[in-house]
Structure formats: C-alpha cells, structure tokens
Amino acid sequence: MIKKLLIASIALIAVGASIAYVQRSNIALALVEKVATERMKNPLDGLSDGLHVGLCGTGSPFPDPQRAAPCTLVIAGKDMFLFDAGSAAAKQIANMNFSTGQLKGVFITHFHSDHIDGLGEVLMTRWAQHTEGQRLTVHGPTGVSNVLNGFKMAYEADNGYRTAHHGAATMPPELAGADVNEFTVQKGSTTTVLQQPDLLIEAFAVNHQPINPAVGYRIAYKGRTVVLSGDTTSDEQVKNAARKADLLVHEALSPELVARLQDTAIKNQRSKLAKIFSDIPNYHASPLDVAVLAQEAEVGHVVLSHIVPPLPLPPLKEIFLGKAPDVFQGPFRIGEDGDFISLPAGSKEVIYGRR
DSSP, rough: HHHHHHHHHHHHHHHHHHHHHHHHHHHHHHHHHHHHHHHHSGGGGGSSOOOOOEEOOOSSSOOOOOOOOOOOEEEEEEEEEEEOOTTTTTHHHHHTOOGGGEEEEEEOOOOOOEEEEETTHHHHHHHHHSOOOOEEEEEETTTTHHHHHHHHHHHHHHHHHHHHHOOOOSSOOGSSOOOEEEOOOOOOEEEEEETTTTTEEEEEOOOOTTTTEEEEEEEEEEEEEEEEESOSSSSSHHHHHTTSSSSSEEEEEEEHHHHHHHHHHTTTTTHHHHHHHHHHGGOOOOHHHHHHHHHHHHHHHEEEEEEEEEOSHHHHHHHHHHHHHHHHOEEEEEEEETEEEEEESSSSOEEEEOO
C-alpha cells in the first residue's frame, strides 16, 4: 500500500512539474514573440521630425565594459546615418533598437582602427536587413577607398556563402558591400559631403597629427545643427564649425587620469605602455579644452564622447570633468552608450533620453 502511494505521489509530482514546465515554456515563447514583434517595428516612425543623435559607442581603444568603440547615429527626419564604426557597432545599434538595415550612409572621420574595425559587420548586417534595394554609401576622406577595398577582400567569400544559402532574391550580390564617396578637405575650409532637401552634411579638417586626414562633421537639418568633432585636439577648426551649433559631441581625454596610469605603468616596469600613455594626450582635447572652445563658439549643449581613460567609478567622472562645467555656461555632460538626444525641428529644445 505504501509503495503504491509513493508511486502515485511521484507520478503526481511529475505531472505537476510537466504542467509547470509547459506553462513556463509557453510564457517564455510568448515573451520572445512579443519582444521580437516590438524589435521588428520601424523605430523611426515614432520619432519627431528633427535631428536625433544616438551614442552607440562612447569609448576608445582602452578596454571598457561600459563603453563600446566609437560610433554615433544621427537621424535627420527619417534618414539614419552612422558616423564611425568601431568594433561592435552593429550590435550596439541593435541594442538601441535600431537596425543597420535602415542606414542611408556611413561617415568615417579617420582610419584609426577603433573607428573602422566594426565596419565589416555593419556592411554585412545592413545588406541582410535592408529592404529598399539601395546600396549603402560609405563617405570618408582620402584613403577611405583603400579601407573599403580591404573589407571587400576580407568578406568576399562570406558574401558568396550568404547568396548561395539564402538566394539572390534575399541577398542580392550587387548590393553587398558599399559604394564609396571619397572627398578631400583643406585646413580652414569645409567640404559638402551630402546635400539633400533640408539636410546638409559638411566635413572639416581637424588636428589629430600625425593622423592625416582626420575630419569632423557638421550636420544641419531644418534649422537644427549638430557637430561631431572626430578625434582632435582643441582646434580652431572645430570651434569655427561648431559656432552657434545646438549640440557639440566632442571627444575628451583627462590628462590627470592618464598621467596616473603612466606613473603606474612605470612602477610596474611596463615601459612601452608608459610611453603610450605619455604620447596620447598630445592629440586629444581635455574636458576643460572643450568647455573653453564651446563657450567661445556659443554652442548650446556639449556631450563628451571617446572617453579616455575608462571611468568605472562615479568619483572618477568628477575628476574627469574637473572645472569644465564651471567654464561652459550651458549643459555639459559625459556621454554614455545608449544616450539618445533629440532636437525637434522648429524648436530650440534639446531632449535627453536613453534607448
């Protein structure tokens, strides 16, 4: 009798566990479907007309679990563009609930590896997700054609695999990779890179010596203006381009924190690393440099990106900023991955959010 009761109890427990498992599985699958449905909607449909800036990567070559390599989304009306494509750019764009398939163009500031090493994945995923039948264009200063040719060679076999597997109707071979718009820009002048009704994207030279060419970009749409500095020192050319801009996204390095890293490297007999730490401040701008420049240029808002070094602890952010917020009279902040800044057309408003 006891044996029969024990068997029956075990059977009931097994049935209960099976029911619970099925219920949990059904809930999990329903959640997957719900999330996937939301992710497959067009996120551009819900945006107000204007300029929008998404910081998909605010980091640098330093390993930083909180910041991806440089990449910035700019949305003008319903057209989405990517400025620089550091490693994980495609994943970061997806993490912000956007799709590389929606990209209308990619703009490169210079050819340091942390600004281009995610480009291959951006091109591949854009090809897979784009539905309008238009080939992507990559814009960049002299030398960008060589970069694209390198990615073309590296991905040539994979492109063939994708078409063979999914078919030419799904993965048209003629849309793989990208067209190239290579431009030149002279010091002290600007070059029109893209012009459409209501939209103007211009490039200007910046001082990132010995890296040459190196450019920043000015994006103007329906009376709103965003300037992206690229990698540079505090430079008169950036100040001129940023004059009266609504938003300046500028790179920044803390000389004080980098000097502390240099001292630590010396103490640990890491002479090569110490030399690198001693070199990098001379071709980047400090937060104070940016504050002075932005104040003189009468910029509306400043967001710092390409943060050097990483800032894993909150007190480090205060050290990083130093006196800069006291010098610049407007909003002045450190950008974070996932920040989303909206500048509605016909307004002076600048709205900060997260995606």
